[in-house]
Amino acid sequence: MLNNRTYIICLAFILGFSSCKKFLQESPNGLITNTNFYQTDDDAITAVNAVYSAMRPDMALGLPGIYLTEMISDDGTMSPTATQVGERLELENMIYSSQHGIIKTVWTNAYVAINRANTVLKYVFDSSKIRPAIVRRVRGEACFLRAFNYFRLVQLYGDVPLVLTPSEIGVSNLSPSRAPVKTVYDNIISDLEYAEQNLSDYYNYNDAKNGGRATAAAAKALLGKVYLTMAGYPLNDISKYQLAADKLNELIVNKSSYNLDLNTSYSKIFSAVTATKAADNERIFYSRGTSGMAPDYQAFTRMKSTYLQFKYAVPSKDFLPYTTSSSVGQYFPISGGTELSSIEVDDAITSSIPIGFSFNFGGVLYDSFYMSSNGFISFKNRSAAAPNISSATDPIVGPLMDNLNGTGGTASYLLSGTAPNRVLTIEWADWRWKTGSIVANNISFQVQLYEDGRIQFNYSSSTPAVNSAASAIGVRYPNSYLAFKNTNTTGGFNWVASNSGYSSTVNKFQYDNGDSTTQLTIAQNLRSVYEISDARRTYTTDFLGTVINKYSDAVNAGYNDNADDFIWLRFSDVLLMYAEALMEIGGTSNLDIALATINSIRKAHGGTAIQDLTYTTQDDLRQKIRLERRRELAFEGHRWYDLKRWNIIVETIKANLSFQYNRPQSYYDFLNDNVKVLPIPYAELANNPNLTQNPGY
Amino acid sequence: MRFLFIYRKCLTVFVLLTITILTPCSTLLLAQNGALKVIGTVKDAKGVPITGASVKVKSQTKGVLTDSKGEFKLTVQNERAVIEISHVGFEMQTKEISKDRVFNITLIATATDMEDVIVVGYVTQKRKDFSTSIANVSTKNATEGGYSNFQQLIGGRAAGVMVSETSSEPGGGINIEVRGAGSLSFSTQPLYVIDGIPFEPPNLNLTSNTNVGAVVGNNVANPLSTINPTDIESMEILKDAAATAVYGSRGANGVILITTKKGKVGKTRVNIGFNQAYVTPQRFEKMLNAKDYAVFADEAWKYRQYVGTYTSATLVPFAESEIDSLKTYDHQKELLRVAQSTDANVSISGGSPMSKYYLSGQYFYQPGIIPNTSLNRYSCKFNYEATLSPKLIMTANISVNNTERNGNATSTLIGKAKSWAPNSPFINPDGTFNHLSTYLYGYGNGYYNDSIYGSIYYNPRFPISTILASNGTTNSNNPLIYTSSRGVKNINSSTQILANVSLSYSISNALKLTGTMALTQFNSILQTYIPISIVPTFGTQKGDASVGNSQNRSALYQLNLSYRKSIRLHSISLAAVASAEKYTSETQSVGSSGFTSDITSFYSIQSGAVPGVPKATYSAFQLVSSVLQGVYSYNGKYILNASGRFDGTSKFSGNNKYGFFPSAGLAWKIDKEKWFKIDKSIISELKLRTSFGIVGNQGISPYSTMSTLSSTYMVYGNSTANIGYYPTVLANPALKWERTQSFNGGVDASILRDKIFITIDAYSRLTKDLLVNVTPPLTSGFTSYTANLATMRNEGVEFSIEAKVIDGKKFRVTVGGNIAFNRNLVEKLTGAAGEYYNPSEGAIGTGGYITRIEPGKPVGQFYGYNAIGIWNDSTIKTKATTFMPSAKEGDRRYADLNKDNLLSDADRTYIGSALPKYFGGFNLSVSYLSFDLSSFFSYSVGSQIFNTYQISYGTMSGSSNIRKDIFDKRYRVIYPDTDPKLIDAIRANNQTTKVSVAGSTLEAREATDYYIESGTFLRCRDVTIGYKLPNKLLKKAGISSMKAYINLQNLFMVTNYTGLNPEVSSRGGLVRGVDDGSAPLSRGLRVGFNANF
Known part of the structure; x- marks a missing residue:
C-alpha cells in the first residue's frame, strides 16, 4: 500500500496537485454525516422527530398493524367486495406463513423506529452544546418510542432481539439472538419510567412543534398497559394488576393536570374537524392525520381508505344486529285465532294486546303490541293512527306498510307452540290494498314473532296485480331501521335488505303457480356486540355490505385524504384497563369501582338509551368488562392484544371463523397455541443465524 | 471549493506544460x-x-x-x-x-494509418499482435446506414458477449455482459471508452417529482442511445483482464472501445445516408375473445356463489343469451401500431497532411410501436486533427447530441392492454377514456355503484348512458391514457456534449508527450404531466406536473508520455500516463398538483394549487490514476504486453482508496518461426496467446463508507412540517475494490490462404472481495449495507470462425459464427456455514423469493416449490389436513419434499437456471456483382425463464383477461349440477388451476417451477440486401459510389418460450431470467441508401 501511495504522490507531482489525499476526499454536499450532527438543540429535536416519522410507513400504508390485529382477531374481517389481496385473506383465514409480507413489514418498521431511537439515545446526551432540559425531553421521547415499539413486538412475536444500541458495522452486533419476553418487558418498563419522569404532562393539540409528541401521560398510560399485559398471558404475573391499577389511577385521579377526560360525545373523538379534535381530551398518544399537505408530508393515517374505500377490514358478523333471508314457501292461514274486529275498517289501530311471551326487539323486551289496519304492528301505543311510519321513531314491524283498508277483511292473532319455542302469528286476511281512490284487490299477509327473536313475514296471493308501486316493508328499531326492496321489475322476487329507504316496487305477491308465497325472515343476531341503541355502533350496513366508519373523515372529500388522527392511547382505554385490573384483583369494593368505571363510559359514549350494567360474580363482571372493552375500542387495533392477554385467542378465532364461513369448528382444528405469536419473518431467519423460529411456522 | 482550486491549478500546469512544449517548436521555425x-x-x-x-x-x-x-x-x-x-x-x-x-x-x-491498428489503453497496437482477447465488432453495416441505434449494432456479434435488448422502446435499455456475471450486487455492465475517454452513463432516475408517481412509469433515455452509429469507425470489446487491466478499477466487466471516424488525407468525401423503417411488434399473445371471457367471468361468478363469498345481489353475470352478441376488442392490436422511422445523416471528411477533419450530422426520428412514444435525435460530430508543426499535433473530438424521448414505459402498457377485458373498449362511444378494465363490480379501480345493478360493465344489458355515468370520477389503468396526445405526458430531453482536445508533442522521434483534456456534460430534463381528466391513484389532487433536471459533468485531465522505438528486430512501445477525473452529478426537481387547466401543463409548475416538496441532490467522485503500459515485440514473433495501473478513488476510505492493477500478456506467432514447415497456403498465420491480469470494480455509490443522515418530515400540532434527520446508511468503512484476476489462453489461426480465420479462447476469471448488498438482519433497522464478501468464478471457452466459402471476383460467400460456453460459480458469500442469500428483488407476490444464491452454485438459480399439478376431486380427499389447509379442488398442488405433511419453506428446492449453456451468433453474406446479402442470427441455448408474465395472464382470477391456452386447459370444478356425461371429458382436460373468485391472487408460494420455461431461442436479427449502383451512371451525377439497401430486423424468432421476448431483462447481477414484462421486440423493415461524393 505504501508503494501505491508513493506512486500516486509521484503522479500528483506530475499534475501539480498539492495533495492527492485532498483530491480524493469525498464531499457529500447534500448530506449530513453523523460526525457533524447531534451538536445543537435543533439537531437533537430533529433526530427524535425522525423516530416519530419511522412510524409513518405503518400509517401511510393503511396501517399494516391494524390488518394484523383486526383481521386475525374476531373484530375485523375482509369485505367480500374488497380487493382480495391474497395476503389479507391469509390473515383472515389464519393461513399466513413466515413469508407473509405484512408480518415482515410490521417487524421491520418497528426495528427501524427502534434503531432511530437508539441513535438518539447514543448521540444525544448531556453535553455543553445541548441544553439539559432538551436532552432529557428528547431522551424521554426516544425511550417512550422505543418502549412503544418493543411492546408491540414482544406481544406479536414473543421473544424478540433486544437491540439497545444503534447499528454500526464493526461496533454493534448486527445478528442478535432473541431475548426472553420477560427481559424485553423489563427494558420497556425502565424506558417508560424514564419517560414518565422527564416528559411534559401534556401539549396542546394545536402546538405546531409539539402537539402529538409523547408525554408523561402517554408514558403512564403505556406503562399501565404494560403491567396489565404482563399480568395476563403469557407471563401471568398477577402481581402486576396492582401496579397497573395504581399507575392508571395516577392518570384518573390527576386527569385535569394531564388535560384528560372522557369525551361526552363518542363520535367527536373520531372527528376530522380540527377544532373538535383540539377540544377532545380523550387523546393521550396519537398520530396526526395530515390532510391537505404535500404528499411527502402527508398520510399519517389512511384509515378512511383502509376501512371505507378498500374495505380491507370490515366488521365481522359478530357486529351485525340481524340477519335476513328470503325464501319461497306455503302460506298457512290462521285458524282459531283471536279476531280484532276494531281495525277491520280504514285507518285504525288496536289497543294493547299481549304477545304471550317477552319478545326481544332491538335489545328491548316487549310483552304487548298494537296492530294497525295499515299493515304494521307497533310495540308502543299508537292509538293516534298513523298510516305511514316514515315519520315515526317507534319500534315497528311492517310487513306491508301502505294505505290499506280493513273493510271486509279479518284481523286476528294466534299464540302457538310451547316455551321457549312459542310463536305469535298476526294476520291481515283478505285486506284491501287500494291505490289512490280505487279500491283494489284483497291480499292476506302475516307477521310471525318467534320467541327466539326471529321475525317472519308471509304473504298470500293477490290477483290480479295492484297498480301501486309505493309500499314499504321492513322493521324499525328505536334508532335504526331495516327495509326490504324487491329489485326485480318483472315477475318474481329478488329481495335485498337495505337501510337506505323503505319504498319498494312491490305490486303483488304471487308466483305463477298461484300457491306459493314469498317469505322474509329477520333474525336477531344473538352474538351481536352492540345493544341496538348503543351510539358506539360506528359502522353502517347496506346492501353492499357493512363498513366501518369510525374514521370516516367527513371534512375531506375522497378516501386518501384523511384528517382523522389515529389514536393509539386514549382515556377510555385507561379507564377500561383500570377497571380490568381492579376486577382481576377482586374484592367487592374493587369490583364495584370497576363496574362504576365501565358504566361511566357506557353513559358517556353509549348514550342515555342504554342501561347501566350490574354484575353477579367476578367472572360475570369479567365478561362484561371484556365486552365493554370490545364495544368501546372496536377497530382501533386492540382486539388481538386483548384476546391474547385474556388467553382466549385460539377458541375465539376458531369460533369466529366457523361462524363466518358456516363450517364446523373442527374444520379449524389446525389452529392451536402456536397462533398466539406470529412467525419470525422468514427473511430475518435467513439473514440471522442466531434466530430461532416460533413453533409451528 | 477545494476541487475548483486544484482544478485551476491543474489547468495552469497544463497550460504551462503546453507552453513549454511549444517553445522548442517555435525556435524550430526560425x-x-x-x-x-x-x-x-x-x-x-x-x-x-x-x-x-x-x-x-x-x-x-x-x-x-x-x-x-x-x-x-x-x-x-x-x-x-x-x-x-x-x-x-x-x-x-x-x-x-x-x-x-x-x-x-x-x-x-507507418502502421498507424493501416486499418488493423487500434489504441488499446494508451498504446497503439496492431490487431495481429494482440496477446489478449479482443473482439472486433463489424461496423460495416452501420457505415452503410443499416442501423440507426447503437443497440442494434452491437447485438450478439462477438463470442462471449451477451447482449440483451431489454426493450423495444425507442431509446430503451440494453444489457451487455462480457464473459458472465462479474459482480453480484453492482453493475455487470462494461466500461465504454469513446475515443480514449471513459464514458460513465449517467444515472437519471432521480429526476421525477410527481406527487403521484404510481400513475406514470417514468422513462428516461438510455445514454448510449445518443450515439450515432454511423460515426463509429470501429468497435472493440476487450474481454480478458490483461486487456482491461489498463482501465484498472473500472475494467472488471470488460471494456467496449468505440473509435469514431477521423478525417483522412485526400479529396473531400461527402457521404449521405438516408433510410426509412417500418416497425411492427414481433409477437402478439393470444388472449381470450369476448365470448370466452364471458364464459370465464360467469364461471368465476358461479364459483363465488358456490363457495358462498358473494351473494347474488352483488354481482351480475353475463346472461347466456347475450354472450354471443358481445363484441370483441383486440386491445393489443388497438394499442400497437406500425411505426415509421426516419434516419438521415451526412458526413464530410477529408484533409491535407496539415489538417484532417470529419464532420457529421444526423437526424433520427424513431416512433415506438406504441403511439406517442418516440425518440428524436439530432447529433453532430466534429473530429479535427491539425499538424501545427512537425512536432506538434492538435486533435479535437467534439460531439453534441440532442435527444428527446417521449412516452411512458411500454411493457406495462402492453400488459394493461392484454389484461383489459375484451368486451370493454378503451374509448367510450362519446370519445372519453373508458375506465372499466374488467366486467366486474369493484374492479379496474373504476366502477359505478348503480343503485339498481350495483355495478356497471360493458354488457349489452346496460345502456351506454349508464356506462358513461360510471366513468367520470375514477382513476384508470387504460393504456391509451398514457399513449394518446391528451394523455399523460412524459418527456425526457437530454443534451450530451462530449469534447476532448489534446496536444501532442514529439520530444524526439521516439518520445511523445500528449496532454488531453476531456469534458463531458450530460444535461437532462424530465417533464411529466398527468391531466386533470385522470384521477391519480394517491391523493385527491387532479392535474400533476413535475420537472426534474439533472446535470452530469465529468472532467478528465491526462498526460501521456509515450515512447516508440524499433531497433533491428526489437520494437517497443511504452506509455506512462497520469490522469485525474472528476464526476459530478446533480439533480433538482419540482412538482405540483391541483391544476385547474391542462393548457400549461409542466411549463407552469406554479399553476398547481398544492406544491410538492422541491428536491435537490448532489453526488461526486474523483479518480486519480497513473498507468504504465508497454508492448514489446521481437521480430514480429514474440509479443509481450504489460501494464500496471494505480488508481485512487474517493469512493473508499483510508488505504482502501488505492489499488494496483497489473497485467501481462504474451503472444507467439508460430508461423514466423523458421522451423514452422507447414505450407503457407494451408496455415498462413498461427498465433498462441496467453495473458493474466487483475482488474477492479468500483461500481458503488459515492459516500458508501460514510454514515449519512437524510431528512424526513413529521407533523405535530398544525399543518406545518417539522424536519427530522435519521441515519440512512449502515456505513461500512472497510469497503474496497472488487478484484478480478483472470487467465486467458487463445489461438488465432488463418488457414487455407486466409480463407478461414479461427479464434479460440479459454479463460478463467476469479473475482474476490465482491461488493455485495447484504441484507442485514432487519433488527438493525436497515434493509441493506454493502460489504466485500463474496468470491465468484467464471470459466469458459469461446470459439469463432470466419470463412470465405467462395471468394471469386463476381461471387462471394462468407460465413461466420461464434459460440461461447461460460460456467459461473459462486465460491463464497460471507463464508458462514450453510449460508445462502435471497435477493429480494426476486420477490414473487409478496414475501416469496424466486432466486437463491448459495456457495457452490452459479448465480441465476431459481429456487421455489415443485408444482405437481392440481388438487383434483380424488387427491383433495386424501390430503393431510395440515398440508395446504385451505386448499380446495382445482388449486395448485405442491410437492411435500420433506414429507412432513406441512407446506413450509423446507419444501423449496432449486427449480431451474437462468444461465444459458451456450450462446452466440452466426452470419452469412453473399455477394454477386453489385448485389449483396448479409444476414445475422443470434441464439442462446439452455437457459430458463421464470415467466411472471404467465402469472399475470394465466391466473384464473376471473376478472382480468387471460391467455387462451391457459383458459382452454383450465380446471373446471365439478358442481352437483354438472352434466354427468361431461364429467370425464372435463376431468381429462383439467390441467391448469380453476377459475377462481375474482380478485383472489396468488398465494406467496407461487415461486414454483410451474412458471419456468425454456429460454432457448434462435433469432434472425437482421437481413440486409444491398445493391451498388453502377459507377458509370453515378459518375454523370457526380457521385462516386452509391448503395441502396433493404434491411429486415428481427425477421423471425424460433423459440418455445410463451412470453414475448426470451431475452428477458436481468434485474442486475442477482436476479436473472425473471420476465416481468419485457415488451416484444420490434420487427422492422428498413429501406435506404448511402451515397459518397
Missing part, C-alpha cells in the same frame, strides 16, 4: 545561417506530394516543412550532414547529403 542548399520533394507511395512533412538536419533543431507541392528547401552546414524527413503517419527516413543536392523522397506509411 531560419538559421548555413553553407549548403538542398532541395527536394516528398511524396507518398502513390506519388501524392506530402505537405507539411518535416525536413531537418539530424541532431539539430532547425528544419523546414514541405509546401503544398511537397517541395522543400533547406540549408545545411556541410556534406557530412544527415537530414531527417518525417511526417506523422509515415516512417521517418534519413538521407546523407554527401554529393546530392536534390532529393526525391518517398515516405512509407
Whole structure:
C-alpha cells in the first residue's frame, strides 16, 4: 500500500496537485454525516422527530398493524367486495406463513423506529452544546418510542432481539439472538419510567412543534398497559394488576393536570374537524392525520381508505344486529285465532294486546303490541293512527306498510307452540290494498314473532296485480331501521335488505303457480356486540355490505385524504384497563369501582338509551368488562392484544371463523397455541443465524 | 471549493506544460545561417506530394516543412550532414547529403494509418499482435446506414458477449455482459471508452417529482442511445483482464472501445445516408375473445356463489343469451401500431497532411410501436486533427447530441392492454377514456355503484348512458391514457456534449508527450404531466406536473508520455500516463398538483394549487490514476504486453482508496518461426496467446463508507412540517475494490490462404472481495449495507470462425459464427456455514423469493416449490389436513419434499437456471456483382425463464383477461349440477388451476417451477440486401459510389418460450431470467441508401 501511495504522490507531482489525499476526499454536499450532527438543540429535536416519522410507513400504508390485529382477531374481517389481496385473506383465514409480507413489514418498521431511537439515545446526551432540559425531553421521547415499539413486538412475536444500541458495522452486533419476553418487558418498563419522569404532562393539540409528541401521560398510560399485559398471558404475573391499577389511577385521579377526560360525545373523538379534535381530551398518544399537505408530508393515517374505500377490514358478523333471508314457501292461514274486529275498517289501530311471551326487539323486551289496519304492528301505543311510519321513531314491524283498508277483511292473532319455542302469528286476511281512490284487490299477509327473536313475514296471493308501486316493508328499531326492496321489475322476487329507504316496487305477491308465497325472515343476531341503541355502533350496513366508519373523515372529500388522527392511547382505554385490573384483583369494593368505571363510559359514549350494567360474580363482571372493552375500542387495533392477554385467542378465532364461513369448528382444528405469536419473518431467519423460529411456522 | 482550486491549478500546469512544449517548436521555425542548399520533394507511395512533412538536419533543431507541392528547401552546414524527413503517419527516413543536392523522397506509411491498428489503453497496437482477447465488432453495416441505434449494432456479434435488448422502446435499455456475471450486487455492465475517454452513463432516475408517481412509469433515455452509429469507425470489446487491466478499477466487466471516424488525407468525401423503417411488434399473445371471457367471468361468478363469498345481489353475470352478441376488442392490436422511422445523416471528411477533419450530422426520428412514444435525435460530430508543426499535433473530438424521448414505459402498457377485458373498449362511444378494465363490480379501480345493478360493465344489458355515468370520477389503468396526445405526458430531453482536445508533442522521434483534456456534460430534463381528466391513484389532487433536471459533468485531465522505438528486430512501445477525473452529478426537481387547466401543463409548475416538496441532490467522485503500459515485440514473433495501473478513488476510505492493477500478456506467432514447415497456403498465420491480469470494480455509490443522515418530515400540532434527520446508511468503512484476476489462453489461426480465420479462447476469471448488498438482519433497522464478501468464478471457452466459402471476383460467400460456453460459480458469500442469500428483488407476490444464491452454485438459480399439478376431486380427499389447509379442488398442488405433511419453506428446492449453456451468433453474406446479402442470427441455448408474465395472464382470477391456452386447459370444478356425461371429458382436460373468485391472487408460494420455461431461442436479427449502383451512371451525377439497401430486423424468432421476448431483462447481477414484462421486440423493415461524393 505504501508503494501505491508513493506512486500516486509521484503522479500528483506530475499534475501539480498539492495533495492527492485532498483530491480524493469525498464531499457529500447534500448530506449530513453523523460526525457533524447531534451538536445543537435543533439537531437533537430533529433526530427524535425522525423516530416519530419511522412510524409513518405503518400509517401511510393503511396501517399494516391494524390488518394484523383486526383481521386475525374476531373484530375485523375482509369485505367480500374488497380487493382480495391474497395476503389479507391469509390473515383472515389464519393461513399466513413466515413469508407473509405484512408480518415482515410490521417487524421491520418497528426495528427501524427502534434503531432511530437508539441513535438518539447514543448521540444525544448531556453535553455543553445541548441544553439539559432538551436532552432529557428528547431522551424521554426516544425511550417512550422505543418502549412503544418493543411492546408491540414482544406481544406479536414473543421473544424478540433486544437491540439497545444503534447499528454500526464493526461496533454493534448486527445478528442478535432473541431475548426472553420477560427481559424485553423489563427494558420497556425502565424506558417508560424514564419517560414518565422527564416528559411534559401534556401539549396542546394545536402546538405546531409539539402537539402529538409523547408525554408523561402517554408514558403512564403505556406503562399501565404494560403491567396489565404482563399480568395476563403469557407471563401471568398477577402481581402486576396492582401496579397497573395504581399507575392508571395516577392518570384518573390527576386527569385535569394531564388535560384528560372522557369525551361526552363518542363520535367527536373520531372527528376530522380540527377544532373538535383540539377540544377532545380523550387523546393521550396519537398520530396526526395530515390532510391537505404535500404528499411527502402527508398520510399519517389512511384509515378512511383502509376501512371505507378498500374495505380491507370490515366488521365481522359478530357486529351485525340481524340477519335476513328470503325464501319461497306455503302460506298457512290462521285458524282459531283471536279476531280484532276494531281495525277491520280504514285507518285504525288496536289497543294493547299481549304477545304471550317477552319478545326481544332491538335489545328491548316487549310483552304487548298494537296492530294497525295499515299493515304494521307497533310495540308502543299508537292509538293516534298513523298510516305511514316514515315519520315515526317507534319500534315497528311492517310487513306491508301502505294505505290499506280493513273493510271486509279479518284481523286476528294466534299464540302457538310451547316455551321457549312459542310463536305469535298476526294476520291481515283478505285486506284491501287500494291505490289512490280505487279500491283494489284483497291480499292476506302475516307477521310471525318467534320467541327466539326471529321475525317472519308471509304473504298470500293477490290477483290480479295492484297498480301501486309505493309500499314499504321492513322493521324499525328505536334508532335504526331495516327495509326490504324487491329489485326485480318483472315477475318474481329478488329481495335485498337495505337501510337506505323503505319504498319498494312491490305490486303483488304471487308466483305463477298461484300457491306459493314469498317469505322474509329477520333474525336477531344473538352474538351481536352492540345493544341496538348503543351510539358506539360506528359502522353502517347496506346492501353492499357493512363498513366501518369510525374514521370516516367527513371534512375531506375522497378516501386518501384523511384528517382523522389515529389514536393509539386514549382515556377510555385507561379507564377500561383500570377497571380490568381492579376486577382481576377482586374484592367487592374493587369490583364495584370497576363496574362504576365501565358504566361511566357506557353513559358517556353509549348514550342515555342504554342501561347501566350490574354484575353477579367476578367472572360475570369479567365478561362484561371484556365486552365493554370490545364495544368501546372496536377497530382501533386492540382486539388481538386483548384476546391474547385474556388467553382466549385460539377458541375465539376458531369460533369466529366457523361462524363466518358456516363450517364446523373442527374444520379449524389446525389452529392451536402456536397462533398466539406470529412467525419470525422468514427473511430475518435467513439473514440471522442466531434466530430461532416460533413453533409451528 | 477545494476541487475548483486544484482544478485551476491543474489547468495552469497544463497550460504551462503546453507552453513549454511549444517553445522548442517555435525556435524550430526560425531560419538559421548555413553553407549548403538542398532541395527536394516528398511524396507518398502513390506519388501524392506530402505537405507539411518535416525536413531537418539530424541532431539539430532547425528544419523546414514541405509546401503544398511537397517541395522543400533547406540549408545545411556541410556534406557530412544527415537530414531527417518525417511526417506523422509515415516512417521517418534519413538521407546523407554527401554529393546530392536534390532529393526525391518517398515516405512509407507507418502502421498507424493501416486499418488493423487500434489504441488499446494508451498504446497503439496492431490487431495481429494482440496477446489478449479482443473482439472486433463489424461496423460495416452501420457505415452503410443499416442501423440507426447503437443497440442494434452491437447485438450478439462477438463470442462471449451477451447482449440483451431489454426493450423495444425507442431509446430503451440494453444489457451487455462480457464473459458472465462479474459482480453480484453492482453493475455487470462494461466500461465504454469513446475515443480514449471513459464514458460513465449517467444515472437519471432521480429526476421525477410527481406527487403521484404510481400513475406514470417514468422513462428516461438510455445514454448510449445518443450515439450515432454511423460515426463509429470501429468497435472493440476487450474481454480478458490483461486487456482491461489498463482501465484498472473500472475494467472488471470488460471494456467496449468505440473509435469514431477521423478525417483522412485526400479529396473531400461527402457521404449521405438516408433510410426509412417500418416497425411492427414481433409477437402478439393470444388472449381470450369476448365470448370466452364471458364464459370465464360467469364461471368465476358461479364459483363465488358456490363457495358462498358473494351473494347474488352483488354481482351480475353475463346472461347466456347475450354472450354471443358481445363484441370483441383486440386491445393489443388497438394499442400497437406500425411505426415509421426516419434516419438521415451526412458526413464530410477529408484533409491535407496539415489538417484532417470529419464532420457529421444526423437526424433520427424513431416512433415506438406504441403511439406517442418516440425518440428524436439530432447529433453532430466534429473530429479535427491539425499538424501545427512537425512536432506538434492538435486533435479535437467534439460531439453534441440532442435527444428527446417521449412516452411512458411500454411493457406495462402492453400488459394493461392484454389484461383489459375484451368486451370493454378503451374509448367510450362519446370519445372519453373508458375506465372499466374488467366486467366486474369493484374492479379496474373504476366502477359505478348503480343503485339498481350495483355495478356497471360493458354488457349489452346496460345502456351506454349508464356506462358513461360510471366513468367520470375514477382513476384508470387504460393504456391509451398514457399513449394518446391528451394523455399523460412524459418527456425526457437530454443534451450530451462530449469534447476532448489534446496536444501532442514529439520530444524526439521516439518520445511523445500528449496532454488531453476531456469534458463531458450530460444535461437532462424530465417533464411529466398527468391531466386533470385522470384521477391519480394517491391523493385527491387532479392535474400533476413535475420537472426534474439533472446535470452530469465529468472532467478528465491526462498526460501521456509515450515512447516508440524499433531497433533491428526489437520494437517497443511504452506509455506512462497520469490522469485525474472528476464526476459530478446533480439533480433538482419540482412538482405540483391541483391544476385547474391542462393548457400549461409542466411549463407552469406554479399553476398547481398544492406544491410538492422541491428536491435537490448532489453526488461526486474523483479518480486519480497513473498507468504504465508497454508492448514489446521481437521480430514480429514474440509479443509481450504489460501494464500496471494505480488508481485512487474517493469512493473508499483510508488505504482502501488505492489499488494496483497489473497485467501481462504474451503472444507467439508460430508461423514466423523458421522451423514452422507447414505450407503457407494451408496455415498462413498461427498465433498462441496467453495473458493474466487483475482488474477492479468500483461500481458503488459515492459516500458508501460514510454514515449519512437524510431528512424526513413529521407533523405535530398544525399543518406545518417539522424536519427530522435519521441515519440512512449502515456505513461500512472497510469497503474496497472488487478484484478480478483472470487467465486467458487463445489461438488465432488463418488457414487455407486466409480463407478461414479461427479464434479460440479459454479463460478463467476469479473475482474476490465482491461488493455485495447484504441484507442485514432487519433488527438493525436497515434493509441493506454493502460489504466485500463474496468470491465468484467464471470459466469458459469461446470459439469463432470466419470463412470465405467462395471468394471469386463476381461471387462471394462468407460465413461466420461464434459460440461461447461460460460456467459461473459462486465460491463464497460471507463464508458462514450453510449460508445462502435471497435477493429480494426476486420477490414473487409478496414475501416469496424466486432466486437463491448459495456457495457452490452459479448465480441465476431459481429456487421455489415443485408444482405437481392440481388438487383434483380424488387427491383433495386424501390430503393431510395440515398440508395446504385451505386448499380446495382445482388449486395448485405442491410437492411435500420433506414429507412432513406441512407446506413450509423446507419444501423449496432449486427449480431451474437462468444461465444459458451456450450462446452466440452466426452470419452469412453473399455477394454477386453489385448485389449483396448479409444476414445475422443470434441464439442462446439452455437457459430458463421464470415467466411472471404467465402469472399475470394465466391466473384464473376471473376478472382480468387471460391467455387462451391457459383458459382452454383450465380446471373446471365439478358442481352437483354438472352434466354427468361431461364429467370425464372435463376431468381429462383439467390441467391448469380453476377459475377462481375474482380478485383472489396468488398465494406467496407461487415461486414454483410451474412458471419456468425454456429460454432457448434462435433469432434472425437482421437481413440486409444491398445493391451498388453502377459507377458509370453515378459518375454523370457526380457521385462516386452509391448503395441502396433493404434491411429486415428481427425477421423471425424460433423459440418455445410463451412470453414475448426470451431475452428477458436481468434485474442486475442477482436476479436473472425473471420476465416481468419485457415488451416484444420490434420487427422492422428498413429501406435506404448511402451515397459518397
